[in-house]
Amino acid sequence: MASKLIAIVAGVGPGTGGSVALKFASKYPVVLLARNPENYQGLAKEINDKGGKAIGISTDISDSNSVKNAVSQIKNEFGxxxxxxxxxxxxxxxxxxKSFLEVPEEAFRASLDVSVNGGFLFSQATLPLLLKGVELKSEHPPSLIFTGATASVKSNARMATFATGKWALRALSQSLAREFGPQGVHVAHAIIDGVIDIPRTKDFLKELGPNAKLSPEGIANDYWWLHTQPVTNFTWEIDLRPAVEKW
Amino acid sequence: MASKLIAIVAGVGPGTGGSVALKFASKYPVVLLARNPENYQGLAKEINDKGGKAIGISTDISDSNSVKNAVSQIKNEFGxxxxxxxxxxxxxxxxxxKSFLEVPEEAFRASLDVSVNGGFLFSQATLPLLLKGVELKSEHPPSLIFTGATASVKSNARMATFATGKWALRALSQSLAREFGPQGVHVAHAIIDGVIDIPRTKDFLKELGPNAKLSPEGIANDYWWLHTQPVTNFTWEIDLRPAVEKW
Amino acid sequence: MASKLIAIVAGVGPGTGGSVALKFASKYPVVLLARNPENYQGLAKEINDKGGKAIGISTDISDSNSVKNAVSQIKNEFGxxxxxxxxxxxxxxxxxxKSFLEVPEEAFRASLDVSVNGGFLFSQATLPLLLKGVELKSEHPPSLIFTGATASVKSNARMATFATGKWALRALSQSLAREFGPQGVHVAHAIIDGVIDIPRTKDFLKELGPNAKLSPEGIANDYWWLHTQPVTNFTWEIDLRPAVEKW
Amino acid sequence: MASKLIAIVAGVGPGTGGSVALKFASKYPVVLLARNPENYQGLAKEINDKGGKAIGISTDISDSNSVKNAVSQIKNEFGxxxxxxxxxxxxxxxxxxKSFLEVPEEAFRASLDVSVNGGFLFSQATLPLLLKGVELKSEHPPSLIFTGATASVKSNARMATFATGKWALRALSQSLAREFGPQGVHVAHAIIDGVIDIPRTKDFLKELGPNAKLSPEGIANDYWWLHTQPVTNFTWEIDLRPAVEKW
Structure with missing residues (x-):
């Protein structure tokens, strides 16, 4: 049975996505989706070298054909x-x-395309597999988890491009939680409220000491915890921030 | 001076948009935007017949060329x-x-296109005119008002298509309120939480008595009230519902 | 009929309460409640001198006997x-x-006593009169309006004393809106998010220019607007802040 | 060092409190507070019999002398x-x-007294011990966790008594999270949104199947998870509900 159950992570790289994939790889074969293969190749190798199982599929999450192709590859690989x-x-x-009047329409549309249409396509592609996971009586309720941000609940000046997509994605996750929870799928949303500690942010917030940034491994642990909640005790939303973060 | 200041309403028809246009026409020349001219022709005539001034422009609010064309026509008409x-x-x-797995991608995209990209294009097109209104010392602070719904703050099962757009639009309005409020433009968002009393809903909620539906004229009064708030006392958000509505 | 309808304001002084009383006095006899008679005497005189009608009653709003006594005096005066x-x-x-560990228990209890128990006692005392106002077919739906603050929706560090009371008061107003709305009483809550322009705050925020503080007259206008909403279009909550306020 | 660190649970009985105490007893000596000794005696015995350590202290959490006495007993016992x-x-x-106009003042005050003043007194009593836990370098950041309910975020008709206290408690927890997080104490709030499966609710919701109620052990696991979050990844708030719960 277990061999029939996989984990799929869209948006892998050196931060949250990568850590989450590593964490879930300890129990499930993982499928890594990213547009750029460079973002998953090292990670897939790391997981496979450790005795886990991972495949990467180059996917444009905002393109329905690309997402359909990913599902086909998943079925070819895993049945x-x-x-x-x-x-x-x-x-x-x-x-x-950016000041709102200087935001190019294409940039606005492109951002929404990933956050919202991407979220839509990913959900429509994976929910049938998650419902199949319910049927296969997976040990933990199959889980669909969305990564949010401060901008999922607060829309600051000059942040409209990012915030519109993040609010919409939160709405998507809430609607799906209400529709698919009763069918046994656990839909959750995590508000990451702070800077994540990755190579690119190495020099950020140094003045606040060594604990001022979110640990990606910590986030992965929290996603895993959400995943292991029983069907009687589902959390839809958590917030996550460093203790020293102002909010 | 007053002759240089207009009101622009996108999305007119027999409900909120029409009533709002009529209300604002008592003080300003109004520009009526709708894709289908049938939606503004009668209204424009009614306003012009009453001694007000109204023009309609057929506009696809989710298409940047169409919106740009509307602005050109406005400038041709009013300077x-x-x-x-x-x-x-x-x-x-x-x-x-609709059950989420049955939502066609095109329908999802089309809905977002109006709610979010439409809101974006409308805001980018009108904010320069509203800032010009500040410069022209309009009697009341120039106002950019967005119509929201129950689904702007609650994303129910099977409502993801509509709710994602409405949450995103609310995020847009909040970001714009924070950026343009200090520049003198009043950005507001109204959560219309109930059924609006229009011909199409004539037979809805009869069992709840004669006051179970929102009056479009009432909504228009509320938008006008928002418009007249001084720069020291801006409201970003109001909710609006019939007294008998359950919430 | 009109002579049978009054307005009651608890918490009058040089700011919101006083301006609201003056505004409502243009249509209704007003009853001014404050613990200290100095807070209503000048105001009552001003209203009576202008040809309106006002009486002040010294009331400790957190003491049930004092509130009952106020109701008795109201009935003696108006029938x-x-x-x-x-x-x-x-x-x-x-x-x-104050740092939480330095808050004296008595100060915490005293603050709650006014905000929450006061709100409770005032509501239990006035709702029968407001329901009577429904019966008397008052022109505008009888209105029970609560004044909130930034701390009604955000509980900052070292603000627990004030915020607990304000959150509780907001909860009270929401529950009452749901219970008494269908009975014709309009219950509303206003989040005053900024400094109010009163003598005591004369020197605050000067660096932000002449419009950085909320005008009490503006707040009174907004309360009046809430009061005039028809039964089909009730607003439960508005926020109010100066355009330049950061939020 | 570990022997110097304890867990304190206020409000134990057959549901959440009891399960949380059992869970935390696997690592820490636990102190059980309840007014009625019957509510902790069996639980303390169960923990002690299993090789853990528990003491119960009869405490009226809304009475400052009673709470002070509990702290004295804790120090006598543990140093x-x-x-x-x-x-x-x-x-x-x-x-x-209850219909609002039928709520006795004493019942309203008594409810607030436990939820809000109780929360205040418990926090003032335990925060110095939690800060001591930081100093003692406890393995997991010392945690102050508050149990909320549906009524912590929604104040329904006829629920004002319970909801005012729960909203205030949520405000308290948010303010404390902001003040004490930077000092190393993890303050969290859990919204329990559903019926908890305890003897008293045995016959509730049977029509919704075997998974319609929250498992107290599940809640205890979630509190434990919150407790183990590192200082870089604190969650302030989680919601918890059965998958079949409507929300």
Whole structure:
């Protein structure tokens, strides 16, 4: 049975997505989706070298054909009757901090395209696999988890591009939680409220000491915890921030 | 001076948009935007017959060329240096209540396109005119008002298509309120939480008595009230519902 | 009929309460409640001198006997069958900004006592009069309006004393809106998010220019607007802040 | 060091409090607070019999002398320099569903007294011990966790008594999270949105199947998970509900 259950992570890279994939790889074969193969190749190798199982599929999450192709590859690899124990949507539109009147229409549309249409396509592609996971009686309720941000609940000046997509994605996750919870799928949304500690942010917030940034491994642990909640005790939303973060 | 200040309403028809246009026409020339001319022709005639001034422009609010063309026509009609005292975004993506796995991608995209990209294009087109209104010292702070719904704050099962757009639009309005409030433009968002009393809903909620539906004229009064708030006392958000509505 | 309808304002002084009383006095006899007669005497005189009608009653809003006594005096003055067109709760517990471990228990209890128990007693005392106002077919739906603050929706560090009371008061107003709306009473809550322009705050925020503080007259206009909403279009909550306020 | 760190649970009984105490007893000596010794005696015996350590102290959480006495007993038992690894506030004012005009003042005050003043006194009593836990370098950040309910975020008709207390408690927890997070104490709030499966609710919701009620052990696992989050990844708030719950 277990061999029929996989985890799918969209938006992998050096931060949350990568750590989540590593965490879930300890129990499930994982499928890594990213547009750029460079973002999953090292990670897939790491997981496979450790004795886990991972495949990467180059996917444009905002393109329905690309997402359909990913599902086909998943079924070719794991069988037509594969189920998912977890699907994590960690992709995000561009973080464009700009005076509103200077935001190019294409940038606005492109950001929404990943955050919202990407979230839509990923959900429509993975929910049938998650429902299959329910049928296969996965040990933990199959889980669809979305990564949010501060901008999922607060829309600051000059942040409209990013925030519109993040609010919409939160709405998507809430609607799906209400529709698919009673069918046994656990839909959750995590508000990551702070800077994540990745190579790119190495020099950020140094003045606040060594604990000022969110640990990606910590986030992965929290996603795993959400995943292991029983069907009687589902959490839809958590917030996550460093203790020293102002909010 | 007053002749240089207009009101622009996107999304007119027999409900909120029409009543708002009539209300604002008592003080300003109004520009009526709708894709289908049938939606503004009668209204424009009614306003002009009453001694007000109204023009309609057929506009696809989700298409940037169409929106740009509307602005050109406005400037042709009212002068290159026209300012806006009010801009009301009352357009909405389709209200598609459907099991999520049955929502066609095109329907999802089309709904977002009106609610979010439409809101974006309308805001980028009208904010320069509203800022011009500030410069022209309009009697009331120039106002950019967005029409929301129950689904702007609650994303129910099978409502993801409509709710994603409405949450995103609310995020847009909040970001714009924070950016343009300090520049003198009053950005507001109204959560219409109930059924509006229009010909199409004539037979709805009869069992709840004669006051179970929102009056479009009442909504228009509320938008006007928002418009007249001084720069020291801006409201970003109001909710509106019939007294008998359950919430 | 009109002579049977009064407005009652708890918590009058040089700011919101006083301006609201003056505004409502243009249509209704007003009853001014404050613990200290100095807070209503000048105001009552001003209203009576202008040809309106006002009486002040020294009332400890957190003491049930004192509130009962106020109701008795109201009935003695206006008749046993008097109705209320409006009741405004503008009293507030102390604004104690202090490290939590240094907050004296008595200060915490005293603050709650005004904000929450005061709100409770005022509502239990005035709702029968407001329901009587419904019976008397007051022109505008009888209104019970609560004054909130930034701390009604955000509970900052070192603000627990004030915020607990304000959150509780908001909860009270929401529950009452749901219970008494269907009976024709309009219950509303206003989040005053900024500094109010009163003598005591004369020197605050000067660096932000002449419009950085909320005008009490503006707030009074907004309360009046809430009061005039028809039964088909009730607003439960508005926020109010200066355009330049950061939020 | 570990022997110097305890867990304190206020409001134990057959549901959440009891399960949380059992869970935390696997690592820490636990102190059980309840007014009625019957509510902790069996539980203390069960923990002690299993090789853990538990003491019960009869405490009226809304009475400052009673709470001070509890702290004295804790120090007598565990030493003057005892620290706390966790403090759980699970007490609650009465759940009085009643038409507002029929709520007796005493019932309203009594409910607030437990929820809000109780939360205040418990926090003031335990925070010094939690800060001591930080000093003692407890393995997991010392945690102060509050049990909320549906009524912590929604104030329904006829629920004002319970909801005012729960909203205030949520405000308290948010303010404390902001003040004490930077000092290393993890303050969290759990919204329990559904019926908890305890003897008293045995016959509730049978029509919804075997998974319609929250498992107290599940809640205890979630509190434990919150407790183990590192200082870089604190969650302030989670919601918890059965998958089939409508929300």
């Amino acid at each position: 037509q009757d594969v189920g998912a124990a977890a699907a994590i949507f960690n992709a995000s539109g561009g973080f464009l901090r | 290159q240096d026209v300012g806006a005292a009010a801009a009301i975004f009352n357009a909405s993506g389709g209200f598609l209540r | 046993q069958d008097v109705g209320a067109a409006a009741a405004i709760f503008n009293a507030s517990g102390g604004f104690l900004r | 003057q320099d005892v620290g706390a690894a966790a403090a759980i506030f699970n007490a609650s004012g009465g759940f009085l569903r």
